[in-house]
Amino acid sequence: MSVLILYGTTEGHTRSVAEALARSLRLSDDRVHVIDAAAGDPDPSTYGAVIVAASVHAGGYQAAVQRWVRRHSTELAARPTAFVSVCVPRPPESGGMTSLF
Ligand SMILES: Cc1cc2nc3c(=O)[nH]c(=O)nc-3n(C[C@H](O)[C@H](O)[C@H](O)COP(=O)(O)O)c2cc1C
Numbered sequence: 085m086s087v088l089i090l091y092g093t094t095e096g097h098t099r100s101v102a103e104a105l106a107r108s109l110r111l112s113d114d115r116v117h118v119i120d121a122a123a124g125d126p127d128p129s130t131y132g133a134v135i136v137a138a139s140v141h142a143g144g145y146q147a148a149v150q151r152w153v154r155r156h157s158t159e160l161a162a163r164p165t166a167f168v169s170v171c172v173p174r175p176p177e178s179g180g181m182t183s184l185f
Pocket residue numbers: 092093094095096097098099138139140141142143144170171172173181182185
């Protein structure tokens with residue numbers, strides 16, 4: 085099955101996550117494309133499945149990812165999808181980074 089991994093990143097961590105996912109998926113299928121939402125507008129209807137990855141900054145995901153998902157919501161609803169959220173873990177004994185916002 086062909087897979088699109090559409091990601092958004094601010095400091096580059098989510099790009100690394102997306103590329104690691106792609107390396108794992110390519111072990112079973114070569115048709116895996118990794119595309120930055122800020123640099124392209126891939127058509128999800130040409131893929132069998134879609135993974136969207138984005139990171140949290142000040143409580144929100146990258147605007148380019150949000151726009152892409154809204155633009156292609158009909159095509160996304162018609163195929164298997166997954167969402168990967170990259171953020172700072174919140175230790176139970178502290179407020180973690182989320183307490184800053
Ligand atoms: C300015 C800034 C704001 C952040 N805001 C949040 C936040 O609100 N919630 C959270 O869980 N993590 C927050 N983080 C942590 C990022 O989500 C985390 O560093 C992530 O790995 C960044 O991924 P990226 O490099 O792909 O953008 C923030 C990081 C920075 C630098």
